[in-house]
Amino acid sequence: MIGGGNTGRNTTIIRSNYLWDASAGLYDHALKIWEGLSQELNYNVRFSQRGVMNLAHDLQDIRDLKRRTHANRLNGIDAVWLSTKEVKEFCPVINTSTDIRYPVLGGTLQGRAGTARHDAVAWGYARGADKMGVDIVQNCEVKGIKRNGDSVEGLETTKGFIKTKKIGVVAAGHSSVIANMADIRLPLESKPLQALVSEPIKPIMDTVVMSNAVHAYVSQSDKGEMVMGGDLDGYNSYAQRGNLPALQHVLSEGVAMFLNLSRLKMLRTWGGIMDMSMDGSPIIDKTHIDGVYLNCGWCYGGFKATPVSGWTFAYTIAQDQAHELNSKYKLNRFNTGHLIDEKGVGTKTWIG
Numbered sequence: 001m002i003g004g005g006n007t008g009r010n011t012t013i014i015r016s017n018y019l020w021d022a023s024a025g026l027y028d029h030a031l032k033i034w035e036g037l038s039q040e041l042n043y044n045v046r047f048s049q050r051g052v053m054n055l056a057h058d059l060q061d062i063r064d065l066k067r068r069t070h071a072n073r074l075n076g077i078d079a080v081w082l083s084t085k086e087v088k089e090f091c092p093v094i095n096t097s098t099d100i101r102y103p104v105l106g107g108t109l110q111g112r113a114g115t116a117r118h119d120a121v122a123w124g125y126a127r128g129a130d131k132m133g134v135d136i137v138q139n140c141e142v143k144g145i146k147r148n149g150d151s152v153e154g155l156e157t158t159k160g161f162i163k164t165k166k167i168g169v170v171a172a173g174h175s176s177v178i179a180n181m182a183d184i185r186l187p188l189e190s191k192p193l194q195a196l197v198s199e200p201i202k203p204i205m206d207t208v209v210m211s212n213a214v215h216a217y218v219s220q221s222d223k224g225e226m227v228m229g230g231d232l233d234g235y236n237s238y239a240q241r242g243n244l245p246a247l248q249h250v251l252s253e254g255v256a257m258f259l260n261l262s263r264l265k266m267l268r269t270w271g272g273i274m275d276m277s278m279d280g281s282p283i284i285d286k287t288h289i290d291g292v293y294l295n296c297g298w299c300y301g302g303f304k305a306t307p308v309s310g311w312t313f314a315y316t317i318a319q320d321q322a323h324e325l326n327s328k329y330k331l332n333r334f335n336t337g338h339l340i341d342e343k344g345v346g347t348k349t350w351i352g
């Protein structure tokens with residue numbers, strides 16, 4: 001279904017301030033496409049460059065975040081370090097008292113980063129693809145992959161057999177299920193990630209605030225709801241709902257940073273199944289089976305990459321080889337040790 005997967009469930013944070021060169025190249029290419037996407041698709045995806053802040057709560061956070069801003073700038077990506085006073089000026093609703101559980105000791109800001117409207121992105125792309133002659137078959141489940149030795153012959157689906165020589169697998173948390181159909185075992189874990197929104201209120205926050213150490217992030221949607229999310233549920237599952245402790249963690253940490261959230265009623269919670277790779281980076285690659293291509297392992301960060309994910313994958317399928325931008329995102333990097341470590345694990349791994 002169009003937008004029925006994680007594309008329709010995510011909290012729409014778009015940024016490119018990743019640490020490593022390969023990630024910077026990939027995600028910033030995406031950000032550049034986002035900047036002209038509404039015009040290109042002739043569909044308003046409501047891309048809003050309201051900035052994304054990452055807060056620091058202890059000395060190690062400061063060191064890690066400053067290191068990342070330097071790395072970003074060396075890669076031509078806009079990133080600045082903000083003092084606590086500058087954080088408060090940029091987003092006055094943040095609690096910067098010194099006597100709170102997670103005092104704000106500064107933060108980073110990527111001004112070109114922001115959010116977009118997820119449904120609009122799904123439908124904008126679907127309309128664009130349809131116009132170019134792509135057949136979109138909805139409510140059609142893939143049940144099996146037919147092979148002749150190491151070559152693909154087609155797909156078994158609930159609507160019948162589809163003959164094809166090439167298959168692109170982009171199934172997020174269910175990528176391993178589909179790959180299994182071709183006897184490919186992926187280095188991925190499927191885990192639920194939840195998000196929630198409050199009742200709508202008047203505008204109080206015109207940016208995105210994230211805290212890696214606390215594992216919580218907050219923004220405000222165009223409808224006025226406070227959009228919040230945090231860490232994964234700590235177990236493998238295909239159940240798209242998740243547990244209460246993960247939500248409780250997000251809310252208790254959220255309230256530490258934004259006192260007035262405590263007055264709000266929560267409106268809705270939901271979950272999606274993440275395709276967690278072992279280094280936090282995606283796989284965009286061919287496989288040993290002729291005609292099976294993989295685009296997975298986006299973990300909690302694939303929405304921001306939508307334009308570059310599609311672009312590099314189309315190149316890889318058409319040319320039967322990776323583009324320079326995805327040349328490091330190989331399936332076999334977990335064997336060779338060429339990891340792209342973007343796990344974003346906070347410094348307080350013992351919390352939550």
Ligand SMILES: Cc1cc2nc3c(=O)[nH]c(=O)nc-3n(C[C@H](O)[C@H](O)[C@H](O)COP(=O)(O)OP(=O)(O)OC[C@H]3O[C@@H](n4cnc5c(N)ncnc54)[C@H](O)[C@@H]3O)c2cc1C
Pocket residue numbers: 001003004005006007008009010011012013014140141142143170171172173174178193194195229270271272273295298299300301302303304305
């Ligand atoms: C709560 C939450 C918050 C998130 N927040 C962010 C964020 O702020 N920023 C960010 O960049 N990313 C975020 N993400 C991650 C992001 O949503 C995903 O990485 C991204 O949407 C993946 O896109 P996709 O097209 O690869 O997968 P999806 O959009 O999930 O599409 C996969 C599709 O495959 C289909 N499928 C699966 N199995 C089969 C089958 N057997 N047959 C046919 N179809 C099948 C599914 O139905 C689905 O439609 C978040 C995710 C969640 C759940």
